[in-house]
Amino acid sequence: xxxxxxxxxxxxxxxxxxxxxxxxxxxxxxxxxxxxxxxxxxxxxxxxxxxxxxxxxxxxxxxxxxxxxxxxxxxxxxxxxxxxxxxxxxxxxxxxxxxxxxxxxxxxxxxxx
Amino acid sequence: xxxxxxxxxxxxxxxxxxxxxxxxxxxxxxxxxxxxxxxxxxxxxxxxxxxxxxxxxxxxxxxxxxxxxxxxxxxxxxxxxxxxxxxxxxxxxxxxxxxxxxxxxxxxxxxxxxx
Numbered sequence: 001x002x003x004x005x006x007x008x009x010x011x012x013x014x015x016x017x018x019x020x021x022x023x024x025x026x027x028x029x030x031x032x033x034x035x036x037x038x039x040x041x042x043x044x045x046x047x048x049x050x051x052x053x054x055x056x057x058x059x060x061x062x063x064x065x066x067x068x069x070x071x072x073x074x075x076x077x078x079x080x081x082x083x084x085x086x087x088x089x090x091x092x093x094x095x096x097x098x099x100x101x102x103x104x105x106x107x108x109x110x111x112x113x
Numbered sequence: 114x115x116x117x118x119x120x121x122x123x124x125x126x127x128x129x130x131x132x133x134x135x136x137x138x139x140x141x142x143x144x145x146x147x148x149x150x151x152x153x154x155x156x157x158x159x160x161x162x163x164x165x166x167x168x169x170x171x172x173x174x175x176x177x178x179x180x181x182x183x184x185x186x187x188x189x190x191x192x193x194x195x196x197x198x199x200x201x202x203x204x205x206x207x208x209x210x211x212x213x214x215x216x217x218x219x220x221x222x223x224x225x226x227x228x
Contacts, residue, residue, distance in 0.1 A: 032213035043117070043203055043219035044156070089156065093213035100146070100169050101212035105155035 002027040004092050006104030013080050015113050021075045023090035023104050030092040033073045034101070035064060038087045047088075048075070080111045115140065117206050117220035125226045131192040134223045138185050138206030144168075145187040146217060147179060150201040159202075162187050163210040191225075199227045 003026040013019045025033075031052035036044035050057045050064045050073065057064050063076040077084055087108050091101040118137045126132050138145050147159040158171040162181035179189040185206075191198055201224050205217035 030213075034216070036219075041221070043205075043221045045219065046216055049216070091212075093211075095211065095213040097163075097209070097211045097214065098169050099211045099213045100158045100161065100171070101217065102158070103148075103156040 002030060002092055002102040004090060004102050004104040006090055006107050008107060009105070010108045010110070012110040012112060015080060015082060015111050017080055019075075019077045019080050019084070019109055019111075021088055021090070021107050021109070022072060023074070023092075024070075024072045025092040025102075026071065027092070027094070028068075028071065029094045031095055032093045032099075033064070033066060034091050035075050036089045036091065036103075038089065038106070040086075044089055077109075080109075082111050082113050085109060085111045117204055117218055119202075119204050119220040119223050121223060122221065123224045123226075125228065126194050127228050128194055128196060130194050131190060132194060132225060133188055133190045134202055134204075134225075136187045136189075136204030136206075136220060138187070138204075139218055142206035142208055142218075143185050144207045144210040144215075145181060145185065146205045146207070146212075147187070147189050148203040148205065149173070150203055150222070151199075156203065158212075159189065161210055161212075168210045194227045196227050199225060201225075 034049035038044040066073040144163045146161040161169040181187045201222040207215040
């Protein structure tokens, strides 16, 4: 089955700096890669996703890049703000009615004011 | 549009008891997935239901079961609780089944503590 690994497990950045979170996956059939943000006491919330027919996707301060050859994808957050502090999860899946999301173990991002 | 709701939000049980958790999906969503979240293992897939049928199942023992009703609401049950079942149980809904097909929207979770 699919295995998703996330590195590092914690990340601390200064407000205004950029943060990069990397994930690797094992199943070459995976073609859908979402990123979720989880704040304390809440469920994960989708912040951006990418499908394998594109290499990069941006949404304001957030971008995701995908390298299918190397089987890794990354989340980039620019101009970080204290409210970006949360746990971030990457996931991978293939398309199909019986597919399921496989999540990484999460990374805790702390943005220092 | 209301989001995914889960009840109860917190629950304390003792070993050997059983527990039932409830999830109401976003209106119009017919697929419901359940996940267990623990600090050591992250989010792990339990099962997915669509049109009252279990479509997919993760690697959990048979003590974990679920069902879905005709209005798409779902329940999961854990029997003979063990200490290791202490976790945050998350429900996610989507329009159609399949993790890679449509965005999954998560509820706030039910925090279960087994003593």
